Amino acid sequence: MEFYKANKLDTExxxxxxxxxxxxxEQPENLKEAHKFIEERLLIGDSIIFVAKKEEQYIGFVQLYPTYSSISMKKAWILNDLFVTENERQSGVAQQLLQLAIELCHQTDAKYLTLETASTNVKAKKLYKKNGFVCDATFEHYTLSFASTDNIVL
Known part of the structure; x- marks a missing residue:
């Protein structure tokens, strides 16, 4: 298995x-838009993507976005996406990808690494807790969705 930072050659x-x-x-299949989105991330460089490959097959990835902590005046990272193909789960791939994300945080002197996952994603939550992530009970998370214009008051 090999793990490395993705570049434009890894887009597909x-x-x-x-x-x-x-x-x-539970989103509909849309490979065309997925390709466009990933290609844009890699060309613009507004995210860091690490990939896992086994015998030239892509089997997992983690995508991180930079942000900042105003309070500490330091960089921080959002672990936005972590995925391993079904037949490679429980093989340590997710752990290795998560470790690369953690190493990136150390290399960039980040204040923290944050993520969110579905409350039903029991395996992912177990992995995160095993690696020292703590579920935040201090701050409430709010979202304003712009999926439709129905909720916008002008």
Whole structure:
């Protein structure tokens, strides 16, 4: 197995994984838009993607977005996506990808690494807790969705 930071040559392989990841979260298949999204991330460089490959097959990825902590005046990272193909789960791939994310935080002197996952994603929550992540009970998380214009008051 090999793990490394993705580049534009990895667009197709990562896009296929990204589309499967979205389907895992009950989104419709859309490889064309997944490809466009990943290609844009890699070209613009506004995210960091690490990939896992086994015998030239893409089997997992993690995508991180930079942010900042105003209070500490330091960089922070959002672990936005972590996915491993179904037949490679429980093989340590997710742990290795998570470790690469953690190492990135150390290398960039980040204040923290944050993520969110579905409350029903028991295996992922177990992995995160095993690696020292703590579920935040101090702050409430609010979202304003712009999926439709119905909720916008002008």
């Amino acid at each position: 392989g990562v896009a296929q994984l990204f589309d499967l990841y979205r389907q895992f979260y």
